[in-house]
Every structure is written in C-alpha cells, then in structure tokens.
Amino acid sequence: MPTQELTIEDLRRILREAAGEVESVDLDGDILDSTFEELGYDSLALLETGSRIEREYGIALEETSVADVETPGALLEVVNKQLATEHAA
Amino acid sequence: MSTSVVVTGLGVTAPNGLGTDAYWAATRSGTSGIEPVKRFDASEYPAVLAGEVPGFVAEDYLPSRLMPQTDHMTRLALVAADWALADAGVQPSEWPAFDMGVITASSSGGFEFGQNELQALWSKGGQYVSAYQSFAWFYAVNTGQISIRTGMKGPSGVVVSDQAGGLDAVAQARRQIRKGSRLIVTGGVDGSICPWGWAAQLAGGRLSTSADPDRAYLPFDPGASGHVPGEGGALVILEDADSARERGARVYGEVAGYGATFDPKPGSGREPGLRRAIEIALDEAGLEPGELDVVFADAAAVPELDRVEAEAIRAVFGPHGVPVTAPKTMTGRLLSGAASLDLAAALLSIRDGVVPPTTNVSPLPEYELDLVVGEPRVTDVGSALVLARGEGGFNSAMVVRKAAD
Numbered sequence: 001m002p003t004q005e006l007t008i009e010d011l012r013r014i015l016r017e018a019a020g021e022v023e024s025v026d027l028d029g030d031i032l033d034s035t036f037e038e039l040g041y042d043s044l045a046l047l048e049t050g051s052r053i054e055r056e057y058g059i060a061l062e063e064t065s066v067a068d069v070e071t072p073g074a075l076l077e078v079v080n081k082q083l084a085t086e087h088a089a
Numbered sequence: 090m091s092t093s094v095v096v097t098g099l100g101v102t103a104p105n106g107l108g109t110d111a112y113w114a115a116t117r118s119g120t121s122g123i124e125p126v127k128r129f130d131a132s133e134y135p136a137v138l139a140g141e142v143p144g145f146v147a148e149d150y151l152p153s154r155l156m157p158q159t160d161h162m163t164r165l166a167l168v169a170a171d172w173a174l175a176d177a178g179v180q181p182s183e184w185p186a187f188d189m190g191v192i193t194a195s196s197s198g199g200f201e202f203g204q205n206e207l208q209a210l211w212s213k214g215g216q217y218v219s220a221y222q223s224f225a226w227f228y229a230v231n232t233g234q235i236s237i238r239t240g241m242k243g244p245s246g247v248v249v250s251d252q253a254g255g256l257d258a259v260a261q262a263r264r265q266i267r268k269g270s271r272l273i274v275t276g277g278v279d280g281s282i283c284p285w286g287w288a289a290q291l292a293g294g295r296l297s298t299s300a301d302p303d304r305a306y307l308p309f310d311p312g313a314s315g316h317v318p319g320e321g322g323a324l325v326i327l328e329d330a331d332s333a334r335e336r337g338a339r340v341y342g343e344v345a346g347y348g349a350t351f352d353p354k355p356g357s358g359r360e361p362g363l364r365r366a367i368e369i370a371l372d373e374a375g376l377e378p379g380e381l382d383v384v385f386a387d388a389a390a391v392p393e394l395d396r397v398e399a400e401a402i403r404a405v406f407g408p409h410g411v412p413v414t415a416p417k418t419m420t421g422r423l424l425s426g427a428a429s430l431d432l433a434a435a436l437l438s439i440r441d442g443v444v445p446p447t448t449n450v451s452p453l454p455e456y457e458l459d460l461v462v463g464e465p466r467v468t469d470v471g472s473a474l475v476l477a478r479g480e481g482g483f484n485s486a487m488v489v490r491k492a493a494d
Binding site for chain 2: 016017018019020021022023040044047048051054055
C-alpha cells in the first residue's frame with residue numbers, strides 16, 4: 001500500500017539517497033523555500049529524485065513537472081496534488 | 090626544441106599500498122597485494138585472485154554528494170588526483186581554470202556501477218535505473234569528475250587503448266602542454282573487479298587461474314600462465330618545465346621520450362611493434378641504449394607475449410644489457426592504471442636510486458634478461474623506460490629521466 005502523502009521528511013531522505021548532500025548546507029533546516037540550486041542539487045540530482053519518488057509512491061510524474069519546480073516546497077505540492085488526484089480517481 | 094615537460098606530483102592508489110609512501114615502501118620491499126577476491130564472491134569463477142586496494146574508505150575522502158554517482162574506480166581516481174595535486178603543491182582554485190586540464194586513460198569505464206544498474210533494469214525495470222548511469226559507467230568519467238571537482242577547464246579527454254593507455258594518456262597530456270597548457274592531471278586509475286568485469290576479462294583468455302598468490306602471476310618465468318587483474322593506478326601532475334621552475338616546484342623527472350606503434354596483422358609474419366616503440370622513445374629522449382638505466386616491463390605473463398617483449402628488449406639493449414623489472418608482480422595488472430603506476434615507480438626509482446624487484450619469478454634463461462628479482466637493486470637511476478601493451482596490438486614506450494638542474 002503506497003504512502004498517501006510525500007512529507008518534507010520523506011523528501012529529505014529521498015534527496016540524501018538519490019544524490020547525497022552538500023556539506024555546507026543544513027538539509028534538516030528550513031528548506032521548503034530554498035531553491036534546489038542553493039541546496040546543491042543539479043538537474044540530474046532532481047531527475048534521480050523524481051524517479052525515486054515515482055517508484056516509492058507508484059506514480060508517473062510528468063517530466064516537465066519535476067524539471068520546472070525550483071524548491072522542495074513546490075515539489076511537494078506537485079507530487080501531493082498528483083497523489084490526491086490519482087487516489088480520488 | 091620542444092618544451093620540456095616534467096612530473097611534479099604523484100597520487101597512488103595501489104593494491105600493495107594506499108598512497109605513494111605506502112605503495113613505494115611495499116614495492117621496494119617486495120610486498121605483494123595479491124589476494125583472494127574480496128569485492129565479490131569469486132569462488133565459483135575460474136580466476137579467484139586479484140590485487141585490491143587495501144583500506145580505502147571513500148567516505149573518508151569524498152563528499153556524500155559524489156557517492157550515488159560514482160563507481161569504485163572513479164572514487165579511487167578522485168582521491169589519487171587530490172593527492173597528486175597536494176604533492177605538487179598546487180591549489181587549483183588559485184590557478185586560471187583554462188590553464189589546467191585532465192587527460193586520463195580508461196579501459197572499460199565503471200563496470201561495477203554499470204552492472205548494478207543493468208541488474209536493476211533486468212530484474213525491476215527501467216524506472217529503477219539510476220539517472221547517474223548516464224555517465225558513471227563511461228570511459229571519460231574519471232576525467233569529467235576530476236575536472237568538475239578541481240575546476241579545471243583546459244584541454245581534457247580520455248584515451249582508451251587498454252594497458253597502453255596508462256602511457257598514451259600521459260603522452261597526450263604532454264602534447265597539450267606543448268601547445269600551451271601549464272598543467273595537466275594525467276595517468277590512469279582503473280578497476281573492474283565485479284562479476285561483469287570478471288566475465289569480460291576471462292573471455293580475453295589471459296587471466297591466471299592459479300589460486301596461489303605467489304604462483305599466479307609469473308611474467309618471464311617458465312610457469313607463466315596469465316596474469317592476476319588488479320585495481321588502482323597512479324595520477325601524475327604534468328607541467329611545463331619552465332612554469333614549474335618559476336613556481337619553485339619539486340620535480341620528479343622529465344617525460345623525455347615516447348613512442349607508440351601498432352602490431353601488424355596477426356599471421357603476417359612481420360615483427361611485432363614493441364621494438365620500434367622503444368627505439369622511437371629512446372631516439373626522442375636522445376639516449377643511446379647503453380645510457381638507459383632500467384626498463385619497467387609490460388610483463389604480460391603469457392608465454393608468447395613474454396617472448397616478444399624479451400626479444401624486443403634484447404634487440405635494442407643486447408643480451409642482459411639493461412636491468413629489467415616488473416613490480417606489477419606485486420599488484421597484478423591494473424588495466425589502464427598499470428603503466429601509470431609503473432611510471433610513478435620509475436620516477437621514485439630515479440628519486441631514491443633503487444630499482445624495485447620482480448617478485449616470485451625465476452626468468453627463463455633463453456630470454457637473456459637481467460631481471461631484478463628477489464631484492465631491490467641499489468643503483469643510480471638517471472633514466473627509465475616504461476613499456477605497456479594493450480590487447481589488440483597497442484605498444485607504448487615512455488622514457489623518464491632525472492630533470493636537469
């Protein structure tokens with residue numbers, strides 16, 4: 001049974017597994033509105049992160065929806081919106 | 090007169106020693122790093138021995154950001170590059186980015202990483218394949234990762250010519266310095282000790298199937314029956330000699346000559362290309378055969394290839410005409426890392442006036458080689474020749490010598 005919602009804690013874990021973390025950044029801090037660039041993640045890191053979210057939550061994200069988001073907060077919104085839609089359907 | 094090009098830094102990750110000092114101490118004393126394979130369970134395979142780099146914990150040296158995107162051999166290469174730069178006293182961030190480049194050798198890329206992703210693809214599906222597979226397996230990955238980590242943006246690339254690549258990359262780096270680059274990180278750190286790499290190398294038919302670490306890799310010996318594969322190698326810092334002198338760099342030696350040839354078509358009856366490669370390298374260095382102090386042999390340990398190498402050395406230097414050694418008997422053959430490690434050993438021989446031994450070997454008398462066996466030989470070393478051959482016909486020879494004051 002897939003989890004219903006992607007939390008910021010889930011995202012922190014997935015980011016670490018997918019791409020590690022930059023030493024100068026506190027990933028456990030308030031990162032919701034930081035840009036992924038500020039957090040040290042490039043497009044490939046986000047591609048891998050998106051792929052892991054898809055696997056874990058059993059969804060297929062639009063490629064552009066992940067490529068266009070700039071912050072963890074925005075990514076949570078995109079993923080959770082899609083989770084809500086798919087589970088309602 | 091071409092620009093003189095010198096080596097100012099060494100970074101070594103070898104099966105018999107992690108770091109230049111550990112490697113050189115072990116190599117001088119004849120200490121081997123060949124043991125049963127530990128990176129995977131090889132007990133059911135025909136070949137069960139390898140030279141694995143001991144005590145390497147990548148997380149101790151590299152940031153976590155690099156872990157999900159790097160093969161084991163790339164991690165070794167990144168650390169070797171860091172050490173070579175530190176040894177040369179170079180802080181890349183203080184140099185103009187376009188004055189520095191990275192040119193490494195590779196034989197097959199990051200096979201262990203690639204195997205894991207292929208297994209994920211077959212067993213679970215495409216969405217389980219890491220996005221980093223796009224480059225982590227690739228031949229040029231060590232060059233790319235070193236370039237990103239150090240910020241070097243000058244001429245860069247990868248040379249793929251099996252074992253010969255460990256010299257061919259250094260030759261390409263020297264070309265770029267002659268064209269105006271100030272510094273190139275070059276050499277080879279390689280490794281493919283995983284089931285996929287094992288299967289590929291076994292198919293080549295040159296792996297020793299002996300389970301005895303002291304009898305498995307015996308170049309020039311009557312018992313020669315293939316080689317033990319290993320991982321690691323050396324990266325070196327190559328610089329324009331004038332530029333190195335101006336900044337007061339310590340110089341290990343000059344890359345004074347290089348020759349590369351290709352063997353004729355099998356069955357043609359024509360002489361293999363190794364002798365000519367040696368002559369081209371000596372000629373460029375302006376050395377008569379009698380002036381050369383030591384040869385670091387390719388040491389294939391395949392009887393036919395040993396014979397070809399012994400004949401080439403004898404043809405140029407005469408019977409028992411020059412000391413020959415093969416310290417790779419203590420590490421195994423490190424794919425494209427092998428000849429770069431020999432180059433580092435040659436420069437350390439020049440520094441310390443000692444030729445490291447070939448271990449476990451009693452050479453066939455008919456080869457007429459003055460093989461340095463058993464004990465290291467203390468002797469003034471002003472110049473050294475390193476030989477490397479790549480499967481398929483590559484022959485490379487490189488002369489290094491004590492730099493002029």
